[in-house]
Amino acid sequence: MNSLVSIIIPCYNGQASLNSCLKSIKGSIKNLPINYSAEIIVINDGSTDLTQKILQKEKNIRVIVHNKNLGLSSARNTGIKHSKGNFLVFLDCDIDVKENWLPNMLDFFNQNNDIVGVTGNLKPLAKKHLSRLEKYLFSNYRGSKKAGITHNLKYKWFVFSNTIIKKEVIGTAGPFDKSLKKYGGEDIELSIRISKKFPNGMRQNNNALSYHHVNKSFEDYLQNVYDYGKYNFIKIIKKHPIHKKSLEYRLVSSFYTPFLFNSLTLYIAKIFLKFSKHPLLTKFFLMDSFIKGIKKSSLK
Incomplete structure (x- = not known):
């Protein structure tokens, strides 16, 4: 029996990288085993740039248009609703995949019946x-690289920017x-629920390579992290209070935080920022923005 893979690509103002993303995933589909087929579903989440014009020129993809920007969670849910496959791929429109990415990802499910994502x-x-932001994003100071984890991923390392899961997972979790609706955290929140239902089910495949078009500035990312702290982060820890500690809420409540993040340390860090792109320096500024966002939240 053939298996169908539904590839869900949410896109908001993605004109800079969308063509490249679609070309890469189509190339990877060509390398699927003969017992697999695929459908591509792109959700134009209220884009105001040339995204829709690009999509109108594409063949053999399904395009679903949101009349306004509803956010990443809603866009992905729309893709899920319209999907027909028993596997769901979530791919951001600023990511290119290697030609063997999709076969490599599917191969993991043959290794262990416990694996669901x-x-x-x-x-x-x-x-x-690399820009200052890229040096941090792809450093060993964040994500599963920081933890040295390549298997049995914890929920906070399982992201949905280049990911495949069994569709039954959504039915269960x-x-x-x-x-x-704001920036960040939708991956973590769903991964928490998945980890409860499938505690040994999430993996990372280091052989399935993909490449990220980083189309935002360091300043834009600082604002993103601030917004995450102010809005979505607080909602998540209220919904899952047992994970409050592991989600770094202690950064706000810790006795040491005022000594590490204050006007003097920020002033000194800004001086070093002129001469260094070290990932730890970048991380300092991101943590500072995150903490400021939490403190400004009206949801606490």
Whole structure:
């Protein structure tokens, strides 16, 4: 019996990378085993750029348009609703995959019946100089790389930017939380629910390579992290209070926080910022924005 893979690509103002993303996933589909087929579903989540014009030129993909921007959770849920496959791929429109990415991801499910979801190995696009933000995003100071984990992923390392899961997982754990409309956390929140139902089910496949078009500035990302702290983060820890500690809420309540993050340390860090792109320095500023966002939240 053939298996169908539904590839769900949410897209908001993705004109800079959408063509490249679609070309790469179509190339990976060509390498699927003969007992697999695939459908591509793109959700235009209220884009105001040339995203829709790009999609109108594409063949053999399903395009679903949101008249306004509803957020990543709602866009992915729309894709799930219209999917027909027994496997769901979630791929952001600013990511390219290697030609063997999809076969490699599917192969993991043959290794262990407990596996219900696999996330790929995300790399920066090949270029001579990485930006300050890219040096941090792809460093060993964040995500599963920081923890040295390559199997039995904890919920907070399982992200949905280049990921495949069995569709039955959504039926059991539920879809993405559409109340998380601001930046960040929708991956973590769903992964918490998946880990409760399938405690040994999430993996990372380091051989399934994908490449990220980082189309935002360091300043934009600081604002994203601030918004995450102010909005979605507080909602998540209220919904899952048992995970409050592991989700780093202690950064706000810790005795040491005022000594580490204050006007003086921020002033000194800004001086070093002029001369260094070290990931730990970048992380300091991101943590500072995150903490400020939490403190400003009206949801506490």
